[in-house]
Amino acid sequence: MFPTAHAELERAAQLGRRAPFLAGCMTVFLFSLTGLPPFAGFVGKLYLFAGLVQNDSTLGWTLAVAGVVNSVVSLFYYARVVRAMYLDRVREGETRLAVRLPFGLATGLLAVPTIALGLYWAPIYDAVVAAMPTSATRPGPIAPTTSPSTRTTALATRCTTARMPAA
Numbered sequence: 001m002f003p004t005a006h007a008e009l010e011r012a013a014q015l016g017r018r019a020p021f022l023a024g025c026m027t028v029f030l031f032s033l034t035g036l037p038p039f040a041g042f043v044g045k046l047y048l049f050a051g052l053v054q055n056d057s058t059l060g061w062t063l064a065v066a067g068v069v070n071s072v073v074s075l076f077y078y079a080r081v082v083r084a085m086y087l088d089r090v091r092e093g094e095t096r097l098a099v100r101l102p103f104g105l106a107t108g109l110l111a112v113p114t115i116a117l118g119l120y121w122a123p124i125y126d127a128v129v130a131a132m133p134t135s136a137t138r139p140g141p142i143a144p145t146t147s148p149s150t151r152t153t154a155l156a157t158r159c160t161t162a163r164m165p166a167a
Contacts, residue, residue, distance in 0.1 A: 009080065009081065009084045009088070010084075010088075012081055012084040012085050012088075013084050013085075013088040013089065013094075014085070014086075014088060014089070014094060015084075015085040015086075015097075016085045016086040017096075018094060018095070018096050018097045019096070019097040019099055021099070021104060021107075021108070022097070022099055022104070022107060023085045023086070024111075025107045025108060025110070025111040026081075026082075026085065027082050027085070028111045028114055028115060029110075029111070029114065030078040030081060030082060031078065031082075032114050032118070033074065033078065034071055034074050034075045034078050035071045036075070037118060038115065038118040038119050039114055039115060039118040040113065040114050040115075040116075040117035040118045040121070041114075041118070042118055043117065043118055043121045045067070045071065048067065049064045049067055049068065052064040052067070
């Protein structure tokens with residue numbers, strides 16, 4: 001039989017105390033999947049949703065709204081996992097988890113770009129645009145030569161000033 005969600009959450013209980021490094025990395029990954037800043041998932045969802053609403057089509061707006069709703073639902077679910085890792089009571093006999101060095105190293109090495117690309121994604125974006133052939137270069141939702149804060153402001157302006165098409 002498959003374990004229930006409650007049983008899975010019990011396994012995560014007090015992971016923050018039993019394996020603090022892994023719990024911290026897991027928190028970063030979960031919030032990045034949700035699309036919260038300052039993680040790489042935020043930048044990805046920002047560009048995805050901007051691309052959907054850029055053409056001002058009903059389908060694009062519908063998909064963008066569905067994506068935002070799914071992000072909110074995922075935040076609720078992932079916050080429960082994080083709460084279990086740090087706030088739930090540990091069962092009797094729970095001890096500190098021994099994490100093998102290769103697994104801990106790999107987890108840490110993956111958490112670093114998840115944070116770094118959320119904070120400083122402009123050089124990657126510029127490199128991708130520069131690597132594209134001139135004939136294939138399409139202006140994206142945000143101009144590549146602006147600073148990250150200007151890009152975010154430009155995207156927010158474009159999203160708020162775009163008109164919702166008539167149904």
